[in-house]
Every structure is written in C-alpha cells, then in structure tokens.
Amino acid sequence: MNIIELEKINKEYYTKDGSFTALKDITFCIQEGECVILRGISGSGKTTLLSILAGLDRPTSGKITVDGEDIAKLPDIHLSHFRGHHIGMVFQHYNLLEHLSVTENIITPLIPMKITPQEAYKRAKEKMEIANISHKADMDTNRLSGGEKQRVAIARALIADPKIILCDEPTANLDRANAKRFTDIIKKLIDIGKTVVIATHDPLFWESDLDIRIIDIEDAKIVADSKVEV
C-alpha cells in the first residue's frame, strides 16, 4: 500500500531577486514500511521536499497524499493536527527544549492531545527503550552528548505513534559510532512497521545493512530511483 504519493510537485521560492525553483516535477510513491533515502548535494532540494512531506510547507503546485489525505488542500489548523498524529520529525539540530528533562521533552508533542499524564509517561518509557535513552530519562537535555540528544529526538518523534518518520541529515553532527547506532535504531523502526524517509549525503546509509531505496535529487529534480538490498 502506498502511504505517500507525490504527483508533479513543484516548489518555487519567491525572493526579491526573482523566483527560484527548489523542486521540479517530483513524482513518486512510498510504500508503507519502506526506508527511503533522499540523496543529493547541498542545495538540491532535500529539506524542501521533507518539509512538504511533513506538511510544514506547501507545494506551489502538484498533489501530495499522505496516508490517504490530500495534505496540500488541508487548512493550516487541520494540517498541524494531521502532522501531530501521522508524522514524526527528527531535525538536524534536534530542536530540544534544553532546560527540560529527557522525559519532558519526549512527551511535549502529546500536550495538545487528550492523553493522561500516566499514559504519556508510560509511552515515553516505551519510546526511550526503542531509542536506547532510558538510562538518561531524568537528565536535563543540555547535559547530553550529541548522540544522546538525537536519541531523545527519535523517542519524541515516536511518541504519538506516527506511521511515518522523517529525518533531515540525521548523522551530520554525530561521530561514526553514534551514526552507526542511529542506523541500528532505524532498523528497529522498520522492523516495527514504520515508514522512514531520510535526507542525507552520508555514505553510511548505503554502506549499511539496511534495505533501502535511494532517490537521487539533483538541481530540484529526481535523477535516479533504485532499491539497495542486502
């Protein structure tokens, strides 16, 4: 089943120097449970594409369906609700609240939802186990190492049980040992049925033992799409 469908997605940015095409005629589908790498050099359009998949930005034209919902047409208020329940995002700089504890950071996405504190803490425990960060549950996040901060960001992305996890340059700020641990967590997520999309140019992913599909982006366009099986 296709969980994500993009049809002729275009994104133009309008600046004082004129318009700039960041995505051109992007068409592809992602099946539920796939691990997809968006690969391309700096400026090729990876973050723009992830933002559109996440519903954080809207395409200039084209159709995007995520889990059966035509998200380009959803009004902002419904879009943020949709995102909260369907999408988990791991940002390059993690975007954690530094003076809150690991557990507090992880449960923040649940605040707008009608979930009891008991249930929120139970879920946080579960997600911390998946992300291997349970041993730091009560520590303030400003004391954590880069790899640990990222694992908090992963647990937070999982807290509302979204089907889709999007990661932007997840290993850019990690040493190799932590980057490898990240790919191990991604493997766990695929094993529990999540759909994962990662924007990266880190060879670690295509040299790892993950079953991945690589979509190559160059100058705002898809130039290749291939499956790498191990």
Ligand SMILES: Nc1ncnc2c1ncn2[C@@H]1O[C@H](COP(=O)(O)OP(=O)(O)OP(=O)(O)O)[C@@H](O)[C@H]1O
């Ligand atoms: N808000 C904006 N206004 C104008 N141009 C933008 C805007 N956001 C991105 N761009 C341009 O769109 C292009 C694609 O940017 P994007 O951030 O998607 O690239 P990227 O592939 O993620 O690069 P990197 O690997 O450096 O993160 C770049 O040339 C960028 O300058």
Ligand SMILES: [Mg+2]
């Ligand atoms: Mg980027």
